[in-house]
Structures are given as structure tokens and as C-alpha cells.
Amino acid sequence: MNLDLWYTEKHDDGLGISLKVKDVLYSEKSEFQQIDILNTHFYGKVLYLDGLVMTTEKDEFIYHEMISHIPLLSHPEPKQVLVIGGGDGGTIREVLKHPSVEGVVLCEIDGKVIEASKKYLPTIAGKLDDPKVDIQVRDGVAYIAAQKNCFDVILIDSTDPLGPGEGLFTEEFYTNVKQALKPNGIMAAQSESPICNKREIQLIYKLLNKVFPNVHTYVAPIPTYPAGYWSWCFCSNDTKPLEFINEEIQAEIEKETKYYNKDIHKSAFALPNFVKELLE
Numbered sequence: 001m002n003l004d005l006w007y008t009e010k011h012d013d014g015l016g017i018s019l020k021v022k023d024v025l026y027s028e029k030s031e032f033q034q035i036d037i038l039n040t041h042f043y044g045k046v047l048y049l050d051g052l053v054m055t056t057e058k059d060e061f062i063y064h065e066m067i068s069h070i071p072l073l074s075h076p077e078p079k080q081v082l083v084i085g086g087g088d089g090g091t092i093r094e095v096l097k098h099p100s101v102e103g104v105v106l107c108e109i110d111g112k113v114i115e116a117s118k119k120y121l122p123t124i125a126g127k128l129d130d131p132k133v134d135i136q137v138r139d140g141v142a143y144i145a146a147q148k149n150c151f152d153v154i155l156i157d158s159t160d161p162l163g164p165g166e167g168l169f170t171e172e173f174y175t176n177v178k179q180a181l182k183p184n185g186i187m188a189a190q191s192e193s194p195i196c197n198k199r200e201i202q203l204i205y206k207l208l209n210k211v212f213p214n215v216h217t218y219v220a221p222i223p224t225y226p227a228g229y230w231s232w233c234f235c236s237n238d239t240k241p242l243e244f245i246n247e248e249i250q251a252e253i254e255k256e257t258k259y260y261n262k263d264i265h266k267s268a269f270a271l272p273n274f275v276k277e278l279l280e
Ligand code: AG3
Pocket: 009, 052, 053, 054, 055, 063, 086, 087, 088, 089, 090, 091, 157, 158, 159, 160, 190, 224, 225, 226
């Protein structure tokens, strides 16, 4: 298409994230949400859910490496991993780089996101058929409530706290996540933009602090998310970030990553003053 066609993810506060579109590859309304995959000039193929950027071929590596390697390398030997959300498969691809991982459950509410990602985003979704992956197409809220003491690492790769992702931002859900973790388990959850989503990041941080003894925010730039600056929360019963890092595996992982490395692991927890203030 040679038209000057742009799609803008619009926010109430007068912010938009615009990408020039080559083609619409997929556009369907599932039982849960509107799913679109657009081929864009700058960021390659982009997955949108309810009009919001979930992942793009060009910058997805930052988000997926940061949500996975920070918690996994902080655990001495992660064997069983759970990813909630993340139907595009990017987080699964990174988790599978860890040699100790024996099994990873992907609990995604919307089977259509998985199907569309497999078809149109093979570089992201390419590992979803790996024999170590157990795909559960169901609501993460119900799934987690039935899991006790069985995961070493849980990653919450959700959308924003509205629509089908809403239930993944409650005290009850986080309590169930804690119970699903083994005592030395670690969870990491995406926690929105410190610039655009001040209320959300504060709420997530407050709720997590009610449930977990250790809650630590870390940050990275994600060019295609609101304000280009994103956060995650690292939570555990007793492991503090940077207290333990599996350096042997880290050295191997670093050879394959495009964003993550041992310096980034440390610096991600260094927060600017305005973020520290938000979380006080
Ligand atoms: N999950 C976090 C997406 C949040 C983006 N928000 C937005 N664009 N308003 C991404 C899933 C990638 N596996």
C-alpha cells in the first residue's frame, strides 16, 4: 500500500503513538478483544490488542528479555516456569534459553492471539510449539487459584489493567501467584509506564507490597509503549534483586541477547528520582 496511512494508539491525556502502516495483515474480534496485526514501515509487524501496541518485530526484544532474564537469572535453578498472558510467545522464547528449565506453562486467555502470532509473527512466536511448552488457553485468574507451591518463576506478561487483563492486577490474584510459587520462587510482572501510568504503577506496587516481602521495580526503554519508558516489578519471599545472579548461565544468555547483559541487569534497578517518589 502506498497510501500515507497511519495508525495511532491514543491515550486520554493527549498522547498518541503513531506508526505508518503498509498493510493490515490480520484483524479480528475474538470473544475477548479486538486483535490486529499491522505491517508498519518502521517497526515491522505489530500486534495490537484493543488498539494498544503489545509487541513489534523491531523492539520486542527489549521487553521480552527484561521480563524473563532478570527473574530467571536471579533464581539458582529455575525448572518450572509459568507465563500468564504473553500469547505472542516472546516471553516463552526467552524462557527456553535457560538450560535448567524443564517445563513452561503458557496460560493465555485468548487462543486467537496465539494462532495469529504463530501465523504472522514467527520470529516472536516460533518457540510456542517446543515440547517443553504446555499451552493452557484459559483465564489466568482461575488457573492460578488452582496452583500451589509448584513454580520456580512466574511471569505476568499482561496487557494494561483494563479489558481482559484487569483481573491480573488485584491483591487476590497476587496472593494466588505467591501461593503458586515455591518458597524460593520469583515473580516478575509488567507494571506499566512510570510517565503515563502513574496511578497504575502506584496501585500495582502497593498491592504487590501487601503480598510479597520483596518488591523491586526495574525499568527499561520500550520505544513503542506509552512514553517509551516501561517498568516491571520483581517480587519474592526472600530473594532480593542483585543478591544472587547466576553468572555462569548469564554469560551464556548474554551471547544471544540484544538488550540484556550483566550491566543492564544491575542498572535496571537504579531508579530515577521521579520514579522513586512515585513509589514512596
Ligand atoms: N504486554 C505489555 C503491553 C502493555 C502495553 N501497553 C500499551 N501499549 N498501552 C506485552 C505483551 C508482549 N508479550
